[in-house]
Amino acid sequence: MNAIAFDHDQTISPHIEKSRVQMEALLKDCSDAAYLECKLGGQVKGIFCYFNGLTNEERLNEIRFEMSDWDIGNAEKWLESVEQEVTSFSCTRMESFTDMMDQMTLGNSILLVDGFDFGFVFSLSDWRKRAIEDPVAESVIRGPREGFTESLDDNMAMLRRRIRKSSLKMKGMVIGDFTKTRIVIGYIEELAAPELIKEIEERLSAIKVDGILESGNIEEYIEDEPYSPFPQMISTERPDTVAAGLLEGRAVIFTDNTPFALVAPISLFSLLQSPEDYYQRFLISTFIRWLRYLFFLVALLVPSAYVALLTYHQEMIPSALLLSIAKSRESIPFPALVEAFIMETMFEALREAGVRLPKQVGAAVSIVGALVIGQAATSAGLVSSPMVMVVAITGIASFLLPHYSIGISIRLLRFPIMLMAGVLGLLGLLLGVIGIVIHLSGLRSFGVPYLSPIAPMMVGEWKDVVMRPPGWVSRQRPKFTRSGGGFRKGARRKNIGTASNKE
Amino acid sequence: MVQGRISAFQLSILMFQLILSSSVLLMPSISTALSGKDMWMTPILSSALGFFTIWMVLKIHEISPNGSFLELLETTCGRWVGKCFSLAFILFQIHIVAITIRDYGEFIVTNFFLKTPVQVIIGAMLLLCAWVVKSGIEVMARTGQIFIPVITLCTLVICILLIPELDPTEILPIFERGAAPIAKGTVVVAGWFCQLSLILFILPLVKDVKEVRKWGYLAVTGIMLMMLIANLTAFLLMGESTAFFNYPLLTASRYIAYAEFFEHVEAVVMMVWVLGEFFKISFYYYAICKGLEETCRVSKPEALVLPVCVLLFTSTFWLAKDFQTVGDFIAVSGTLYILAGNLIFPLCIFFVARMKLRFKMNQT
Numbered sequence: 001m002n003a004i005a006f007d008h009d010q011t012i013s014p015h016i017e018k019s020r021v022q023m024e025a026l027l028k029d030c031s032d033a034a035y036l037e038c039k040l041g042g043q044v045k046g047i048f049c050y051f052n053g054l055t056n057e058e059r060l061n062e063i064r065f066e067m068s069d070w071d072i073g074n075a076e077k078w079l080e081s082v083e084q085e086v087t088s089f090s091c092t093r094m095e096s097f098t099d100m101m102d103q104m105t106l107g108n109s110i111l112l113v114d115g116f117d118f119g120f121v122f123s124l125s126d127w128r129k130r131a132i133e134d135p136v137a138e139s140v141i142r143g144p145r146e147g148f149t150e151s152l153d154d155n156m157a158m159l160r161r162r163i164r165k166s167s168l169k170m171k172g173m174v175i176g177d178f179t180k181t182r183i184v185i186g187y188i189e190e191l192a193a194p195e196l197i198k199e200i201e202e203r204l205s206a207i208k209v210d211g212i213l214e215s216g217n218i219e220e221y222i223e224d225e226p227y228s229p230f231p232q233m234i235s236t237e238r239p240d241t242v243a244a245g246l247l248e249g250r251a252v253i254f255t256d257n258t259p260f261a262l263v264a265p266i267s268l269f270s271l272l273q274s275p276e277d278y279y280q281r282f283l284i285s286t287f288i289r290w291l292r293y294l295f296f297l298v299a300l301l302v303p304s305a306y307v308a309l310l311t312y313h314q315e316m317i318p319s320a321l322l323l324s325i326a327k328s329r330e331s332i333p334f335p336a337l338v339e340a341f342i343m344e345t346m347f348e349a350l351r352e353a354g355v356r357l358p359k360q361v362g363a364a365v366s367i368v369g370a371l372v373i374g375q376a377a378t379s380a381g382l383v384s385s386p387m388v389m390v391v392a393i394t395g396i397a398s399f400l401l402p403h404y405s406i407g408i409s410i411r412l413l414r415f416p417i418m419l420m421a422g423v424l425g426l427l428g429l430l431l432g433v434i435g436i437v438i439h440l441s442g443l444r445s446f447g448v449p450y451l452s453p454i455a456p457m458m459v460g461e462w463k464d465v466v467m468r469p470p471g472w473v474s475r476q477r478p479k480f481t482r483s484g485g486g487f488r489k490g491a492r493r494k495n496i497g498t499a500s501n502k503e
Numbered sequence: 504m505v506q507g508r509i510s511a512f513q514l515s516i517l518m519f520q521l522i523l524s525s526s527v528l529l530m531p532s533i534s535t536a537l538s539g540k541d542m543w544m545t546p547i548l549s550s551a552l553g554f555f556t557i558w559m560v561l562k563i564h565e566i567s568p569n570g571s572f573l574e575l576l577e578t579t580c581g582r583w584v585g586k587c588f589s590l591a592f593i594l595f596q597i598h599i600v601a602i603t604i605r606d607y608g609e610f611i612v613t614n615f616f617l618k619t620p621v622q623v624i625i626g627a628m629l630l631l632c633a634w635v636v637k638s639g640i641e642v643m644a645r646t647g648q649i650f651i652p653v654i655t656l657c658t659l660v661i662c663i664l665l666i667p668e669l670d671p672t673e674i675l676p677i678f679e680r681g682a683a684p685i686a687k688g689t690v691v692v693a694g695w696f697c698q699l700s701l702i703l704f705i706l707p708l709v710k711d712v713k714e715v716r717k718w719g720y721l722a723v724t725g726i727m728l729m730m731l732i733a734n735l736t737a738f739l740l741m742g743e744s745t746a747f748f749n750y751p752l753l754t755a756s757r758y759i760a761y762a763e764f765f766e767h768v769e770a771v772v773m774m775v776w777v778l779g780e781f782f783k784i785s786f787y788y789y790a791i792c793k794g795l796e797e798t799c800r801v802s803k804p805e806a807l808v809l810p811v812c813v814l815l816f817t818s819t820f821w822l823a824k825d826f827q828t829v830g831d832f833i834a835v836s837g838t839l840y841i842l843a844g845n846l847i848f849p850l851c852i853f854f855v856a857r858m859k860l861r862f863k864m865n866q867t
Contacts, residue, residue, distance in 0.1 A: 315767055424616070424624075424627065426773060427773065430774055431627055434646070437650065454649060455644075455648035
């Protein structure tokens with residue numbers, strides 16, 4: 001009961017001993033809270049209070065010693081000296097215990113002094129962070145090798161290093177009653193549509209939860225259509241992806257304690273683009289984009305098409321191929337649909353196991369898995385070798401997509417389509433595809449149609465979908481930006497080759 | 504039914520598919536039976552009626568209150584008579600779309616899924632259509648923007664692949680039997696073009712109505728060209744025997760064989776057919792829901808989608824005992840029936856409304 005009473009009694013007593021009792025009651029059973037007594041100017045008693053591991057204790061000790069040397073007569077004089085002399089660190093006054101507690105949880109240290117009915121907060125937060133490393137989930141051959149870390153400030157700094165302009169805005173807010181997670185919305189003021197930023201802010205401030213642990217928690221709450229299998233935001237740990245998004249008028253949402261930032265709005269086609277596309281030669285990138293589109297369809301449709309053809313439309317397979325397939329399927333006890341289901345499920349299980357297993361066992365499992373799935377199953381006559389091939393191709397195809405989140409949606413949707421193909425053949429497959437396209441046509445990401453610029457049609461933006469145009473060609477910004485498709489600055493490429501030839 | 508709005512361009516894409524989906528496969532056979540060697544002329548001649556339909560629909564739209572044809576019916580004929588006319592018009596559309604759905608089902612069952620009950624084939628399609636209708640006209644238009652280019656491309660590819668097999672001398676001599684057979688064929692093809700008047704229901708949802716004229720005429724031109732290509736391909740390949748096949752382009756696609764590997768592309772034809780019919784059925788379905796919503800002043804239009812789905816499903820089988828009866832109906836009186844409902848009825852209403860307007864103006 002006592003502790004609850006203290007919660008409401010927030011005023012700080014001028015008697016240091018009384019304050020200390022209040023403080024200790026608030027931090028009861030917090031074994032990570034530390035108290036450090038000191039004598040200011042050798043006379044006045046003061047107490048530093050902070051959480052172990054969140055505060056830079058070395059600096060704190062320096063301050064403590066510095067203060068004990070001060071010659072102070074009375075309270076007013078001491079206050080003056082704090083405000084004038086203390087320039088080597090930032091120090092603010094706090095009137096209530098709750099405010100001070102909030103500061104302490106951020107890693108700052110607070111100081112209570114005898115004779116004062118307020119406390120001081122020293123910004124000394126400093127804790128161990130992971131170093132900036134290669135982004136593991138999105139590796140590129142050519143491109144920057146740094147990825148976001150769990151530290152929000154580092155992440156913002158990485159972005160600021162890429163966009164050095166004051167119009168890069170970072171609006172902060174705090175979500176989560178218990179976690180009090182810091183969220184930052186970043187955008188470029190001249191490019192992002194104000195309605196978009198307003199919408200994001202509104203959706204974010206509507207979240208009322210106990211805790212936010214990862215950007216995925218937020219994503220779920222602010223998506224347009226949470227029941228869709230398709231991601232409506234890009235989650236990325238690459239600063240260059242985020243910067244490119246901001247330059248196209250999108251917004252980024254950073255969450256503290258996770259390296260994954262969210263970029264919105266997006267369309268399906270931005271999920272099929274890798275940042276690397278823009279660093280490589282445009283012909284090569286264009287080719288790779290086409291390859292990706294092709295394998296997007298392969299990952300979605302090939303197992304179902306195989307099932308449909310084998311079950312209903314054998315006449316469509318060229319006879320020589322049909323014969324060899326029939327030969328390998330001779331001893332298989334399952335119909336094609338069951339076979340496909342077993343193998344696809346098996347593949348998914350192996351993939352998931354590969355992610356979860358510790359690195360030391362990972363290799364062993366993949367070898368065993370490959371043997372189980374491939375060699376042994378075929379020679380035991382449980383699955384046909386064409387089916388193994390189909391599964392392998394679709395597996396690889398789904399990893400060709402540069403964003404993991406779209407790959408996994410496709411792999412999930414494969415199963416219902418396979419079932420439909422098993423029931424109604426190619427007609428079922430087609431109906432499944434129509435269904436997916438209906439869903440995609442209705443889907444929006446923060447108001448931007450998911451299939452734009454194909455449907456609704458914006459011919460001006462097709463360049464960046466059907467190919468990767470050279471920089472000086474794609475001068476038009478996307479439609480949803482503030483300028484509504486205005487032009488990027490920059491003259492056309494100078495005729496470098498001819499100029500040097502003349503000399 | 505989510506209320507969305509579409510652009511004139513999107514409407515024209517849907518119009519394009521609305522007419523082509525069933526005609527590309529069925530028409531070559533029927534027009535050959537009626538017009539013989541001159542069957543290729545029929546789309547060109549009857550496209551005049553297509554242009555006229557667009558013109559008429561836009562005229563009606565101009566004088567309609569809120570741009571809605573059904574409200575025009577109520578203001579010209581009085582509230583209750585108008586409502587009866589609206590319901591009759593909607594029932595007529597239900598009848599037409601029931602024929603289309605039956606047609607779709609029979610094609611799939613007779614050519615690809617001999618043992619599957621036609622109810623399953625039709626039911627699956629109708630559920631999908633219900634979904635897109637529920638999602639609204641905007642989503643339907645976007646789905647169309649994705650698929651209709653694919654459908655058109657596939658049709659063209661089939662025709663292009665058949666080029667080596669074609670014999671241009673088949674169409675000679677021109678005007679072999681005079682103008683009468685051509686006129687007969689033209690009327691039948693016109694039965695397809697007049698279905699464009701269905702956009703009467705959709706026009707209030709178009710953002711830029713002023714553009715509809717241009718895009719509508721372009722759509723009619725596009726339809727005419729595609730019909731011409733399909734007709735010519737079928738006829739140059741099979742000559743007068745085109746009339747003996749129900750689906751000449753499907754038969755034609757069986758001729759495609761390249762490099763002993765690229766053959767049996769009937770699946771592509773099926774894809775074209777299923778996708779095309781999907782758009783045709785959903786367009787009709789949406790128009791019917793929209794019509795019912797307006798006539799009966801339904802406040803929650805979503806509630807209409809499933810009942811209409813059931814109604815369409817059952818009316819597909821109420822229509823006739825077997826497909827032969829449907830075929831006979833289409834061949835004998837169907838064309839006149841469609842023309843009467845889709846063209847003559849709105850035209851009469853238009854004239855009556857115009858006269859009433861002029862009368863009122865003279866009085867004041």
